[in-house]
Amino acid sequence: xxxxxxxxxxxxxxxxxxxxxxxxxxxxxxxxxxxxxxxxxxxxxxxxxxxxxxxxxxxxxxxxxxxxxxxxxxxxxxxxxxxxxxxxxxxxxxxxxxxxxxxxxxxxxxxxxxxxxxxxxxxxxxxxxxxxxxxxxxxxxxxxxxxxxxxxxxxxxxxxxxxxxxxxxxxxxxxxxxxxxxxxxxxxxxxxxxxxxxxxxxxxxxxxxx
Amino acid sequence: xxxxxxxxxxxxxxxxxxxxxxxxxxxxxxxxxxxxxxxxxxxxxxxxxxxxxxxxxxxxxxxxxxxxxxxxxxxxxxxxxxxxxxxxxxxxxxxxxxxxxxxxxxxxxxxxxxxxxxxxxxxxxxxxxxxxxxxxxxxxxxxxxxxxxxxxxxxxxxxxxxxxxxxxxxxxxxxxxxxxxxxxxxxxxxxxxxxxxxxxxxxxxxxxxxxxxxxxxxxxxxxxxxxxxxxxxxxxxxxxxxxxxx
Numbered sequence: 001x002x003x004x005x006x007x008x009x010x011x012x013x014x015x016x017x018x019x020x021x022x023x024x025x026x027x028x029x030x031x032x033x034x035x036x037x038x039x040x041x042x043x044x045x046x047x048x049x050x051x052x053x054x055x056x057x058x059x060x061x062x063x064x065x066x067x068x069x070x071x072x073x074x075x076x077x078x079x080x081x082x083x084x085x086x087x088x089x090x091x092x093x094x095x096x097x098x099x100x101x102x103x104x105x106x107x108x109x110x111x112x113x114x115x116x117x118x119x120x121x122x123x124x125x126x127x128x129x130x131x132x133x134x135x136x137x138x139x140x141x142x143x144x145x146x147x148x149x150x151x152x153x154x155x156x157x158x159x160x161x162x163x164x165x166x167x168x169x170x171x172x173x174x175x176x177x178x179x180x181x182x183x184x185x186x187x188x189x190x191x192x193x194x195x196x197x198x199x200x201x202x203x204x205x206x207x208x209x210x
Numbered sequence: 211x212x213x214x215x216x217x218x219x220x221x222x223x224x225x226x227x228x229x230x231x232x233x234x235x236x237x238x239x240x241x242x243x244x245x246x247x248x249x250x251x252x253x254x255x256x257x258x259x260x261x262x263x264x265x266x267x268x269x270x271x272x273x274x275x276x277x278x279x280x281x282x283x284x285x286x287x288x289x290x291x292x293x294x295x296x297x298x299x300x301x302x303x304x305x306x307x308x309x310x311x312x313x314x315x316x317x318x319x320x321x322x323x324x325x326x327x328x329x330x331x332x333x334x335x336x337x338x339x340x341x342x343x344x345x346x347x348x349x350x351x352x353x354x355x356x357x358x359x360x361x362x363x364x365x366x367x368x369x370x371x372x373x374x375x376x377x378x379x380x381x382x383x384x385x386x387x388x389x390x391x392x393x394x395x396x397x398x399x400x401x402x403x404x405x406x407x408x409x410x411x412x413x414x415x416x417x418x419x420x421x422x423x424x425x426x427x428x429x430x431x432x433x434x435x436x437x438x439x440x441x442x443x444x445x446x447x448x449x450x451x452x453x454x455x456x
Contacts, residue, residue, distance in 0.1 A: 010308035010309065010312075012308075012370070012371045012374050012375070013374050013378075014308070015308040015311070015312075016374060016375055016378040017378070018308075018312060019225055019226040019227075019312070020226075020378060020381075020382050022223070022225070022226035022228065022312075023226050023227075023228060023268050023269070023382070024382075024386075026226070026228050026230075026266060026268060027250060027251070027253075027268055027386075030230075030247075030253035030266040031245065031247060031253060032245075034232075034243070034255050034263060034264045035230075035232040035264045036219075036221055036230055036232055036264075038230065038253075038266055039221060039223065039228065039230045039266070042226070042228070043223070043315075046226070046312060047312065047313075050308075050309060050312055062381070062385065063378075063382070064382065064385040064386070064389075065385075
């Protein structure tokens with residue numbers, strides 16, 4: 001991450017406010033995040049506050065209240081940025097062998113899967129990925145994912161998987177298939193709605209049968 | 211990572227005084243991780259419920275000064291963390307820019323035996339939970355004391371800075387103690403209370419006996435059963451300060 005040096009001068013009161021915001025966001029984020037994610041999220045929020053402390057302090061005299069308002073959205077923005085970085089291969093993850101590997105765990109385009117490449121998920125999965133094995137097993141045994149995808153075209157399933165499963169951005173996907181970002185985004189929204197409906201129907205079926 | 215040792219990465223932010231750490235354990239899957247928050251100022255993630263995976267301590271420097279206040283942080287990590295915190299604070303003392311303080315980040319890496327990062331089996335009695343009315347009274351009295359101290363007008367700039375910082379810490383303590391973390395019950399905040407005690411100085415507009423009473427009451431915040439008494443002390447001190455300034 002590149003930090004742009006700020007020329008802002010903080011008063012002692014503003015500095016205390018910014019540090020209090022940092023601490024509260026860190027407290028909140030640590031409940032659901034691991035490693036240094038909470039620290040990174042808190043740092044992002046604190047730097048944003050330091051850019052315009054007077055305006056924020058006027059609206060939110062209590063730093064804790066402000067931090068609680070911002071923490072959720074800050075977490076979402078952080079995830080989006082991380083996903084985007086993963087798409088560019090910028091983030092390294094710790095692999096099962098204890099070494100760092102590029103964050104993207106999946107092969108793009110038409111790479112063959114371990115069993116010759118059948119099905120939308122196996123088709124795209126990296127051979128060595130532990131996650132792929134888990135997902136494939138779940139898919140094969142339960143078939144629940146297929147029921148969630150009912151009514152969607154193969155293209156839509158691929159897009160949902162690439163974006164929500166593999167961390168590609170809509171922009172990347174649109175560029176790779178030569179379409180406008182808005183077109184892919186619209187198709188993605190429709191696919192997600194269908195999946196939610198299928199999932200809700202399936203859950204109510206399970207509740208009735210259980 | 212070898213069979214016996216694991217790499218532990220520590221990161222300390224001297225400005226907001228937050229220490230976090232990450233242990234390079236082999237991934238055991240999401241379901242195997244257990245997140246534990248013994249109080250509002252600390253959070254620990256245990257991989258498989260057994261080995262420390264990551265942690266965070268808020269107001270770490272004040273907290274690390276007290277051996278008992280860091281539990282359940284594995285004891286082998288405490289000296290490494292202290293060294294990092296001390297070095298970072300010393301390095302930052304040379305800078306007087308608030309933005310530099312905000313951006314400053316110190317990191318260190320160490321290898322420790324995996325067995326030393328095992329979660330200690332401690333039989334704890336259920337933490338007492340304060341009555342909602344007492345919690346509210348405590349929070350209100352802390353906020354009132356914060357406002358009373360903030361309204362005092364010290365003579366020089368250094369005193370103003372100390373007074374502002376101290377009243378800000380009291381306010382943070384009021385909110386943190388009352389609400390705990392988001393989605394959790396009210397609870398203790400030993401890091402914030404320790405930092406507030408550490409910020410008590412002669413430069414504050416308080417007499418000697420008032421400072422002592424305040425120090426004792428702040429210590430009582432670490433035990434919810436003493437919150438009623440602490441609340442009364444804060445209320446009394448706020449009244450005295452309001453009286454003296456009117």
